[in-house]
Amino acid sequence: MTAISIPQLLDTIRATSGAYYKLTILAGGARSGKTHLLKQVATQLDLPIINLSLLLSQRLLSLTRHQRELRAQDVATDVIDEHYKSGLCLDDTELLFDTTLKLNPLVFLREITRNRLIVATWNGVLIGGELRFGQIGHPDYFSQTVNGFPVVSVAEDKLQLHLTT
Secondary structure (H helix, E strand, O other), X not given: OEEEOHHHHHHHHHHHHHOOOOEEEEEEOOOOOHHHHHHXXXXXXXXXXEEHHHXXXXXXXXXXXXXXXXXXXXXXXXXXXXXXXXXXXXXXXXXXXXXXXXXXXXXXXXXXXXXXXXXXXXXXXXXXXXXXXXXXXXXXXXXXXXXXXXXXXXXOOEEEEEOOO
16 A cells, blocks of 8 residues: 555546546545545545435335345435436445345445446445455444455545555
């Protein structure tokens, strides 16, 4: 991983617009500064920010558990499409990890960015090339190797860039 500045982060995000996956993830624990950084990115790149968990939960609320399983990915895609302009910032993505929705959050984010520039927060850490969410043993625990897009680890206003192939 390489230490980077905010201007370097913005250049990295801009560079993803020509990549196969147009995704940049800002990963960090609670209160690490991810949302503050996302707001800076959104302002500098003139991108809207949405609270994905809030909007997704509002749409899924009227569905049965079985319907949520079947439609969660489509509903999340619809929410993103409705707010998408030239790019989009996703904050509060935790609902994607809800095991009752049967989503793979990383696969969903990768696939949704094949045609869209997305900067998303990830409430977790990057360790040894794997993005993790939650604690081992918890039902929502998630860990998967990252490839094809940059991940920025955020910790107390220190940014570390992890580029993958």
